[in-house]
Amino acid sequence: MAPEILTQSGHGRAVDWWSLGALMYDMLTGSPPFQAENRKKTIEKILKHKLNFPHYVTSDSRDLIRKLLRRPVNQRLGSGPEDAEAIKCHPFFRHINWDDVLARRVEPPFKPPLVSEDDVSQFDPKFTSIAPYDSPDDSSLSESQNQIFCGFSYIAPSVLDEVFHSKSRSPIKYGLSPRGAFSPCRASPHFNYESPKPSPMQLEDHIPQAVSNVAQLPRSPAIPVRNRHNVKV
Numbered sequence: 001m002a003p004e005i006l007t008q009s010g011h012g013r014a015v016d017w018w019s020l021g022a023l024m025y026d027m028l029t030g031s032p033p034f035q036a037e038n039r040k041k042t043i044e045k046i047l048k049h050k051l052n053f054p055h056y057v058t059s060d061s062r063d064l065i066r067k068l069l070r071r072p073v074n075q076r077l078g079s080g081p082e083d084a085e086a087i088k089c090h091p092f093f094r095h096i097n098w099d100d101v102l103a104r105r106v107e108p109p110f111k112p113p114l115v116s117e118d119d120v121s122q123f124d125p126k127f128t129s130i131a132p133y134d135s136p137d138d139s140s141l142s143e144s145q146n147q148i149f150c151g152f153s154y155i156a157p158s159v160l161d162e163v164f165h166s167k168s169r170s171p172i173k174y175g176l177s178p179r180g181a182f183s184p185c186r187a188s189p190h191f192n193y194e195s196p197k198p199s200p201m202q203l204e205d206h207i208p209q210a211v212s213n214v215a216q217l218p219r220s221p222a223i224p225v226r227n228r229h230n231v232k233v
Contacts, residue, residue: 003047003071017078017087021068024207028061029054033069047071060092092207101209 002018004011025033034045051069053062067077068087078087088098100106112122120128 001046004073006043006046012073012079013083014073014076014079017068017076020078020087021065024061024068025065027207028057028065033065060090064090064092106209 002011002015005015022033025031033051034042034049036042036045051066053065064077064087067090070076073079077090078084080086087093088096097106114121
């Protein structure tokens with residue numbers, strides 16, 4: 001989450017480029033750029049701490065991510081009038097043909113082997129072996145009464161109770177320490193994924209498409225915050 005959102009100082013489209021920098025860091029290292037054992041310390045790191053990289057991250061990757069994760073919005077790459085063009089011109093993307101990216105002519109660097117459209121072999125068996133639970137389809141409401149709820153989705157609490165009633169989610173059961181590093185994006189070490197893992201260099205090739213996708217998102221005007229609050233960390 002961008003610093004200007006945490007401090008409630010008002011934000012604009014530059015938050016998208018902060019998110020892109022955080023995504024790139026996670027794709028190349030396997031961890032978020034700022035993480036700690038709890039939310040308060042994680043926010044403190046986002047607002048104040050230095051950004052560090054593993055030794056194997058290339059110089060171009062470091063330079064681009066550092067410029068995307070600059071805390072002052074007016075210094076963040078992509079926040080100026082050039083918008084995405086300033087990012088697309090960075091040396092990290094020197095070998096990228098953006099016309100081919102937009103036209104979807106670029107071959108993906110990693111293609112998982114699939115035997116059919118329904119192949120789930122790339123998912124961990126821990127999840128594919130779970131029996132599906134359907135919401136109850138019986139209803140005492142008339143058709144006209146049901147029309148009131150058109151456009152809404154709802155899962156009855158009884159279904160959730162049935163799924164999770166006997167399952168404890170305590171940190172001890174899943175082999176996690178309650179004082180472990182706080183990161184909402186990080187997978188639990190309890191899950192042993194055996195599907196093919198692309199290397200960091202392969203993941204780098206996915207980033208141009210992410211930039212292109214963000215650049216095409218509809219932009220909303222900057223959102224001012226009238227009642228400014230200070231976040232104590």
